[in-house]
Amino acid sequence: MHLSIVIPLKDEAESLPELTAWIARVMNQHQYSYEIILIDDGSTDESWQVIQQLRGENNHIKGIKFQRNYGKSAALNEGFKASQGEVVITMDADLQDSPDEIPELYQMITETGFDMVSGWKKKRYDNTLTKNIPSKFFNAATRKMSGIALHDFNCGLKAYRQKVVKSIEVYGEMHRYIPVLAKWAGFRKIGEKVVEHRKRKYGTTKFGWDRFVNGFLDLATIMFVGKFGKRPMHFFGLWGTLCFLLGFVGSLYLIVQKLIDFQVAITNRPIFFIALSFMIIGSQLFLAGFVGELIARNAPERNSYLIEEREGW
Ligand code: UDP
Ligand code: MG
Secondary structure: OEEEEEEEEOOOOOHHHHHHHHHHHHHHOOOOEEEEEEEOOOOOOOOHHHHHHHHOOHHHHHHEEEEOOHHHHHHHHHHHHHEEEEEEEEEEOOOEHHHHHHHHHHHHHHOOOOOOEEEEOOOOOHHHHHHHHHHHHHHHHHHHHOOOOOOOOOOOOOOEHHHHHOOOOOOOOOHHHHHHHHHHHHOEEEEEOOOOOOOOOOOOOOOOOOHHHHHHHHHHHOOOHHHHOOOOHHHHHHHHHHHHHHHHHHHHHHHHHHHHHHOOOOOOOHHHHHHHHHHHHHHHHHHHHHHHHHHHHHHOOOOOOOOOOOOOO
């Protein structure tokens, strides 16, 4: 199968017929074998009935319905697990992404040799104040932290080599950082394509301004987990030790003073409290490192690695 098109959706009943018909048109034009995987992420409108109905008209359509709303990441993750195509495309259900981009994305994977290609909504049709401006900051920060040169990390329209989606797990709200997850998994050929973005035709956006607060917290998490997830002591141990030593030197200084001259008061001086706090914080960090190691040791994926090839087996 050439293509799997994975579409997470929540309350997008109105868009679905138009979207699937458009995809089918593009697929037939280029004679791709394909599947459209629609993941109904706990819709409260008629999305699921519409999917069942559409399936009757086009048997390339497959549906998965979640018991309740779990979020876009969970929906994508489930779609990735189910996908069979050589190239996997993700897109939003709201007709803001254009299916006409699919053939070129497909070629960038199969011919140019990218592992993953991310869409870039260069000209964007969303609310300037709540989306476009914060998103510029968000992208700049992610670029800087991850070292991946993309302009638009959170674009819903992306293409992947199948191996990539089978190697990563998207959870929480990590769908914003799939390129980062792919990079951590060892896929370095990450490309970008300027894509057409359109106004939302039906329904309303599911994400508000809080996405940016959560987004930045997730960025901190993902950078930390990617680097120290399997060796937390290397982070907490280092800072814990430094912190403790600093406090220790401070208290040593006070002790020496006291030994030299017993009349000197030490407990009423700022350095006394600073040194004390540093030693306490330092040991706390150190302990956090031990607890982290215990958790990492018991995690089922403590030893997960990806084998690229084998020979002689
Ligand atoms: N979506 C989802 N689960 C959610 C929220 C959103 O599957 O909990 C889907 C939504 O239906 C759409 C896509 O994720 O297909 C992108 O959402 P939206 O268009 O609201 O985001 P925006 O384009 O405003 O960033
Ligand atoms: Mg949208």
